[in-house]
Amino acid sequence: QKEVEQNSGPLSVPEGAIASLNCTYSDRVSQSFFWYRQYSGKSPELIMSIYSNGDKEDGRFTAQLNKASQYVSLLIRDSQPSDSATYLCAVNYGGSQGNLIFGKGTKLSVKP
Amino acid sequence: KAGVTQTPRYLIKTRGQQVTLSCSPISGHRSVSWYQQTPGQGLQFLFEYFSETQRNKGNFPGRFSGRQFSNSRSEMNVSTLELGDSALYLCASSLSGGPSGNTIYFGEGSWLTVV
Numbered sequence: 001q002k003e004v005e006q007n008s009g010p011l012s013v014p015e016g017a018i019a020s021l022n023c024t025y026s027d028r029v030s031q032s033f034f035w036y037r038q039y040s041g042k043s044p045e046l047i048m049s050i051y052s053n054g055d056k057e058d059g060r061f062t063a064q065l066n067k068a069s070q071y072v073s074l075l076i077r078d079s080q081p082s083d084s085a086t087y088l089c090a091v092n093y094g095g096s097q098g099n100l101i102f103g104k105g106t107k108l109s110v111k112p
Numbered sequence: 113k114a115g116v117t118q119t120p121r122y123l124i125k126t127r128g129q130q131v132t133l134s135c136s137p138i139s140g141h142r143s144v145s146w147y148q149q150t151p152g153q154g155l156q157f158l159f160e161y162f163s164e165t166q167r168n169k170g171n172f173p174g175r176f177s178g179r180q181f182s183n184s185r186s187e188m189n190v191s192t193l194e195l196g197d198s199a200l201y202l203c204a205s206s207l208s209g210g211p212s213g214n215t216i217y218f219g220e221g222s223w224l225t226v227v
Contacts, residue, residue, distance in 0.1 A: 034216075043202055043218040044155070088155065099145070099168040100216070102155035 002027045004091050006103035014111050019076040021106050023089030026070070032092035033065055034100065035074045039085045047087075048074065079110045114139065116219035118203050124225045130191040133222045137184050137205030143167075144186040145216070146178060149200040158201075161186055162208070190224075198226045 003026040013019045021035075032051050036044035048063040050056045050072065056063045062075040072091075076083055086105040093101065117136040125131050137144050145168075146158040157170040161180035178188040184205075190197055203219045 043221050045218070046215055049215070090155075099157055099160055099170075101157065102147075104154035 002093050002101050004089055004101050004103040006089050006106050009107040010109050011106055012109045013079050017079050019079045019108055021074040021087050023072045023103055024070055025091045027093050030091045030093050033072045034090040036088040037085045038088055044088055081110045081112050084108055084110045116203055116205050116217050118219035118222050122223045125193050126227055127193055129193050132187055132189045133201055135186045135203030138217055141205035141207055142184050143206045143208055144180055145204045146188050147202040193226045195226050198224060
């Protein structure tokens with residue numbers, strides 16, 4: 001059973017702080033990793049994708065991948081109240097990218 | 113560029129009925145996937161279509177089915193609705209699928225309530 005695990009939270013950080021979101025996955029053959037942001041009542045929106053070990057930065061967001069530890073994380077620097085949402089980790093275990101396994105999400109709350 | 117369009121956005125059905133949901137992918141996208149999202153189970157993969165063929169299937173009963181047309185538009189059908197089928201059904205499209213390099217875009221979803 002392929003699984004993606006996330007801490008459900010809620011994770012609460014003050015405005016301007018760094019929010020750290022973590023995700024572990026069960027299958028070593030995983031190839032692609034994604035972070036989606038979902039606001040309440042809305043559909044998921046892709047924030048970051050990462051395919052190789054190391055860090056990938058995009059603006060205030062940094063995704064980190066460690067395939068040996070089967071661990072992927074998302075750092076949000078200078079957190080803003082508008083970042084308050086549920087963050088979903090998704091893993092593609094091979095085959096088409098349409099077959100993503102999602103974690104249940106971590107709810108982030110950024111307090112002004 | 114128009115996004116992924118799903119219809120209807122909201123619907124209420126009675127137990128035992130069937131429902132058909134529609135999805136129009138982004139122009140040029142040939143891969144369409146369907147997901148079910150519930151508070152308890154989160155986002156779960158239903159199936160994926162590419163060039164009118166089902167390429168992947170999740171662990172859902174046969175009451176859930178889908179199809180894709182030659183213009184890449186897709187429909188999913190749920191027969192003999194159960195209360196537990198109440199969920200947000202999300203359609204996602206990408207250029208061609210594949211393990212990397214294709215961004216998946218989600219539609220706004222269809223909210224199904226079964227009473």
